[in-house]
Amino acid sequence: MSDLKIAVIVKLEPDFSEGNVSYNADGTLNRAETKSILGPHSAVASSAAFYAKVKYGARIAVTTMGPPIADTALQQAQLLCDADELHLYSDRMFAGADTLATAEVLKTGISKVEGGKMDIVFSGHRASDGETGQTGPQTAWKLGFTFLGNVIDYNVDMQNRVVRARRMISLQGFYDVIEEVEAPLPVFIAIDPSYKASFNTVSQRLAFEKYQKEAKERAQNYKQYLKIFNAQQLGVDPKLVGLPGSPTIVYKVERIPKAKASRKAEVVDGSSRDQIAKVAAKMYEVLGGMVIK
Amino acid sequence: MESYEVAIIGGGSAGLAALKQLSNLGKQAILIEAGKKAGTKNVSGGILYSKKPKRGRAYNVEDVYGSVFLSDAPIERRITQYMLHATSGNKVFTMDLTAAHEYQANFGYSVLLGKLNSWFAKQAGESAEKQGGGIVSGVHVRSVSWQDGKTVIETDELEPFEAKAVIAADGVNSEIAEMTGARNKFTPEQLYQGVKVIVKMPEEIIEERFGIGQEDGAAHLYAGDVTLNHIGGGFLYTNRDTLSVGAVYHYDSLMQRPAEPYTLVNALLKNPMVAEFVKDEVAVKEEIDRNLPKEEQLRVRFAVSKLVKTWNELRDAYHSPSARKRLVEGGKYKSEEEIKARLDSVRSELEGKYRTKFVTDYVELEYAAKLVPDGKRCAMRKPYYKNILFIGDAAGRGVFIGPRIEGLNVGIDDAVRAANAVARAIDRNDFSSNSMGEHYSQMIEESPFTRDMKEIDKDYLKIFLDAAKDVPKDIIGQRYGMVFKLMSSGTLRGLAVGFANILGYDRLLPLVESEDTYVQVPIELAEKMGRPVAATYEPTLPTIAQRVAQLKYDDDRISHIKVLDHESEFMKKMVKLCPTNCYSMEDGEITLQHEACIECGTCAKETEWRHPRGEKGVNYQYG
Numbered sequence: 013m014s015d016l017k018i019a020v021i022v023k024l025e026p027d028f029s030e031g032n033v034s035y036n037a038d039g040t041l042n043r044a045e046t047k048s049i050l051g052p053h054s055a056v057a058s059s060a061a062f063y064a065k066v067k068y069g070a071r072i073a074v075t076t077m078g079p080p081i082a083d084t085a086l087q088q089a090q091l092l093c094d095a096d097e098l099h100l101y102s103d104r105m106f107a108g109a110d111t112l113a114t115a116e117v118l119k120t121g122i123s124k125v126e127g128g129k130m131d132i133v134f135s136g137h138r139a140s141d142g143e144t145g146q147t148g149p150q151t152a153w154k155l156g157f158t159f160l161g162n163v164i165d166y167n168v169d170m171q172n173r174v175v176r177a178r179r180m181i182s183l184q185g186f187y188d189v190i191e192e193v194e195a196p197l198p199v200f201i202a203i204d205p206s207y208k209a210s211f212n213t214v215s216q217r218l219a220f221e222k223y224q225k226e227a228k229e230r231a232q233n234y235k236q237y238l239k240i241f242n243a244q245q246l247g248v249d250p251k252l253v254g255l256p257g258s259p260t261i262v263y264k265v266e267r268i269p270k271a272k273a274s275r276k277a278e279v280v281d282g283s284s285r286d287q288i289a290k291v292a293a294k295m296y297e298v299l300g301g302m303v304i305k
Numbered sequence: 306m307e308s309y310e311v312a313i314i315g316g317g318s319a320g321l322a323a324l325k326q327l328s329n330l331g332k333q334a335i336l337i338e339a340g341k342k343a344g345t346k347n348v349s350g351g352i353l354y355s356k357k358p359k360r361g362r363a364y365n366v367e368d369v370y371g372s373v374f375l376s377d378a379p380i381e382r383r384i385t386q387y388m389l390h391a392t393s394g395n396k397v398f399t400m401d402l403t404a405a406h407e408y409q410a411n412f413g414y415s416v417l418l419g420k421l422n423s424w425f426a427k428q429a430g431e432s433a434e435k436q437g438g439g440i441v442s443g444v445h446v447r448s449v450s451w452q453d454g455k456t457v458i459e460t461d462e463l464e465p466f467e468a469k470a471v472i473a474a475d476g477v478n479s480e481i482a483e484m485t486g487a488r489n490k491f492t493p494e495q496l497y498q499g500v501k502v503i504v505k506m507p508e509e510i511i512e513e514r515f516g517i518g519q520e521d522g523a524a525h526l527y528a529g530d531v532t533l534n535h536i537g538g539g540f541l542y543t544n545r546d547t548l549s550v551g552a553v554y555h556y557d558s559l560m561q562r563p564a565e566p567y568t569l570v571n572a573l574l575k576n577p578m579v580a581e582f583v584k585d586e587v588a589v590k591e592e593i594d595r596n597l598p599k600e601e602q603l604r605v606r607f608a609v610s611k612l613v614k615t616w617n618e619l620r621d622a623y624h625s626p627s628a629r630k631r632l633v634e635g636g637k638y639k640s641e642e643e644i645k646a647r648l649d650s651v652r653s654e655l656e657g658k659y660r661t662k663f664v665t666d667y668v669e670l671e672y673a674a675k676l677v678p679d680g681k682r683c684a685m686r687k688p689y690y691k692n693i694l695f696i697g698d699a700a701g702r703g704v705f706i707g708p709r710i711e712g713l714n715v716g717i718d719d720a721v722r723a724a725n726a727v728a729r730a731i732d733r734n735d736f737s738s739n740s741m742g743e744h745y746s747q748m749i750e751e752s753p754f755t756r757d758m759k760e761i762d763k764d765y766l767k768i769f770l771d772a773a774k775d776v777p778k779d780i781i782g783q784r785y786g787m788v789f790k791l792m793s794s795g796t797l798r799g800l801a802v803g804f805a806n807i808l809g810y811d812r813l814l815p816l817v818e819s820e821d822t823y824v825q826v827p828i829e830l831a832e833k834m835g836r837p838v839a840a841t842y843e844p845t846l847p848t849i850a851q852r853v854a855q856l857k858y859d860d861d862r863i864s865h866i867k868v869l870d871h872e873s874e875f876m877k878k879m880v881k882l883c884p885t886n887c888y889s890m891e892d893g894e895i896t897l898q899h900e901a902c903i904e905c906g907t908c909a910k911e912t913e914w915r916h917p918r919g920e921k922g923v924n925y926q927y928g
């Protein structure tokens with residue numbers, strides 16, 4: 013067990029996977045009907061933290077700001093990263109927060125975990141329910157941590173206490189450029205959705221199995237690991253959180269008009285040989301046009 | 306480089322027992338298994354025995370896993386009936402071999418390795434973890450080599466690591482044995498090819514049909530015309546709510562008269578007695594009216610599929626005391642009658658609304674195949690190489706003599722001996738072949754199973770002959786003449802066995818394991834003395850394409866098998882002998898499509914044969 017300390021910021025989000033979303037007649041999300049789950053980007057952030065657990069035996073705290081039911085997001089994150097602690101910041105006073113006010117709560121909360129001595133804070137790339145990807149950087153800024161965004165891979169040099177990370181960025185008009193950076197701890201890492209942990213030694217695989225099993229057991233009894241903080245317990249400045257702390261207001265959300273399809277589809281009934289031959293001929297025709305001779 | 310005391314390669318029933326035993330002894334060990342999870346790559350018949358030999362001792366499954374084995378392990382049924390049937394057409398002559406099955410046995414349970422090996426892995430993994438070891442699955446060992454006095458293990462997935470001792474439990478197609486030169490690849494004379502299908506059948510219907518109690522099981526063996534003139538035979542074992550039906554044939558006999566392996570299982574399934582055993586009620590969906598609007602066709606298709614699924618699940622539950630109880634106690638149904646009522650209503654809805662027919666047929670769940678090493682002919686004399694100890698199928702060990710089929714328990718016994726030898730080596734810090742290897746080899750020599758692989762046990766023979774006492778002497782006499790006369794006389798039997806053992810198994814086996822024994826004599830017996838059995842239906846046999854389509858694979862782009870000679874006579878035979886038709890002949894050349902490969906090893910002899918990379922290839926559910 014090393015002394016690496018990690019916090020993961022997660023978010024409860026509507027389940028946008030097929031069949032689970034429900035919309036109101038006006039096209040807005042029907043939050044009451046739509047199930048909520050741990051957001052997909054939060055799940056990636058949790059997996060990234062689990063990597064540090066497996067590789068460095070890190071201690072992990074998962075945190076979120078949200079209503080009391082957001083504890084399910086914490087539970088699902090714990091299943092992914094075998095968290096040692098789950099923190100829920102929940103207070104009516106936090107309602108209506110924009111990214112900056114959210115960042116204030118998260119910063120205050122994170123400073124409370126482990127006596128404020130965090131080494132790495134992970135967040136997802138962004139949330140999928142209308143967030144703009146700013147909570148992460150803003151929290152990092154408030155914490156005074158080095159911010160590393162779009163991280164696809166990282167390792168910690170425990171001796172020198174530095175992080176080496178690879179970032180997927182666009183540079184001078186080129187997309188998917190991989191940049192390697194090094195930063196002293198503490199850092200704030202916003203993890204790229206394409207992140208995938210790989211464990212390539214026997215000891216890591218054994219640790220992986222062990223912690224995964226532990227995670228399953230812990231997540232089943234997640235309430236034992238859960239601490240809920242209200243505004244007072246956190247000791248936040250009421251002026252900096254919730255609506256009062258939010259300089260941005262969402263004025264109007266517009267539906268993106270559906271683009272008109274420029275391709276024409278032809279339906280061919282595949283019941284006979286001739287029909288299939290027709291499809292094959294069509295494909296041949298189209299593909300033929302694509303071959304560079 | 307990471308370093309471990311012991312590395313076990315292969316997580317079949319043998320490798321897992323070695324891990325458990327080493328952990329029991331307080332030693333650290335890791336086990337590397339190529340399959341995604343333990344139990345996804347293993348195939349058996351199978352009956353797992355626990356034995357109590359008169360001479361020497363056997364290390365049994367319950368010695369390794371403790372009493373939880375009997376109370377908690379997913380074992381299917383305790384086999385209490387063991388029958389041998391001689392077949393010809395619709396005639397069957399039956400001998401009761403239950404006494405031979407019970408010979409020196411504490412028990413024999415039917416098992417499915419998918420479930421059982423996964424349970425073994427849980428037990429062994431948890432114990433190993435306490436010693437700083439454990440199971441790493443989804444990793445394929447590529448090589449074992451010796452560098453600067455260190456034993457280095459390389460895999461396709463992980464960084465190389467070191468181990469002081471290695472236990473090779475990588476099965477009949479052991480790459481470790483081959484790459485180190487510890488033994489040659491097995492030849493067709495040394496192997497059987499086993500092919501098996503799992504048949505679905507509700508629990509209580511099994512009990513009723515086979516005339517067995519709730520905990521009991523039946524085993525039926527077949528020889529005669531079902532062999533299609535090959536040396537070997539068929540088997541049918543009852544599991545909790547499935548049947549294992551398979552065929553095991555001597556590989557060289559298949560080489561002489563190549564037949565597609567599935568035709569051998571099919572021949573068995575078509576036998577009227579087997580057909581009657583496997584039959585069940587099956588829902589056959591009516592063709593959907595093509596004149597209906599497209600959406601309506603879709604709707605009907607979904608509705609029917611869903612109802613058929615419900616009917617099947619509910620029917621299985623209704624015929625299972627534990628599932629029935631669960632449904633009622635769980636509050637889903639008020640009573641058993643209510644389950645029955647619902648079952649009937651689903652059925653009549655299917656019949657009435659969707660014109661689904663309910664017919665007599667049988668349902669296959671899984672097709673599998675694997676080579677089996679014939680221990681009498683291929684057990685390694687000294688099952689070690691440097692600091693590697695070979696166990697189970699990897700060491701070519703198993704007792705297969707007539708109706709005696711034992712590979713699982715032999716592998717477990719080997720595992721204990723290997724683990725004990727390694728533990729001793731750790732204590733002495735001496736892993737040399739002279740010390741650890743020789744010690745293990747000596748312990749293997751003491752194993753009662755080693756004796757059974759070398760010589761005839763006259764007590765077992767007596768039981769067998771007693772069972773065959775109704776067989777007219779003239780059928781057997783004209784073939785085995787002198788030998789039989791000697792054998793059937795109590796006083797002379799001892800002499801005869803002694804003489805036979807002096808003659809040696811090698812010279813005796815071709816005589817005993819012959820077409821006469823497995824084909825002609827049973828056919829004659831059935832014709833002269835058999836009772837007629839009529840089948841009430843004709844089973845619909847799936848095609849091999851349908852059987853392959855039912856299997857689950859993790860496709861690998863890269864083929865794990867390389868054909869070396871595309872024109873050799875051996876490879877040409879693979880077109881027929883590959884159980885999943887992976888080989889075909891194009892313009893006089895053999896080509897391989899590895900995607901459907903089920904890793905049986907049949908083509909290994911003349912190919913560059915590897916197991917697929919970690920997690921890749923076939924994933925058996927039942928095994």
Ligand SMILES: Cc1cc2nc3c(=O)[nH]c(=O)nc-3n(C[C@H](O)[C@H](O)[C@H](O)COP(=O)(O)OP(=O)(O)OC[C@H]3O[C@@H](n4cnc5c(N)ncnc54)[C@H](O)[C@@H]3O)c2cc1C
Nearest residue numbers: 315317318319339349350351352446476499697698712713
């Ligand atoms: C049809 C049939 C019927 C049988 N009936 C019976 C019966 O009734 N009773 C009985 O006792 N026995 C029976 N046997 C024999 C018995 O099933 C085998 O002896 C037994 O399963 C062998 O176990 P094992 O652990 O030695 O090998 P396996 O079960 O083959 O295990 C080897 C393991 O090693 C892994 N592996 C291989 N290479 C590597 C590598 N390079 N790296 C990592 N992992 C690797 C494989 O994935 C596999 O899991 C039957 C066999 C067959 C095929």
Ligand code: SF4
Nearest residue numbers: 883902903905906908
């Ligand atoms: S390709 Fe070879 S190993 Fe694979 S199923 Fe066919 S015969 Fe068996």
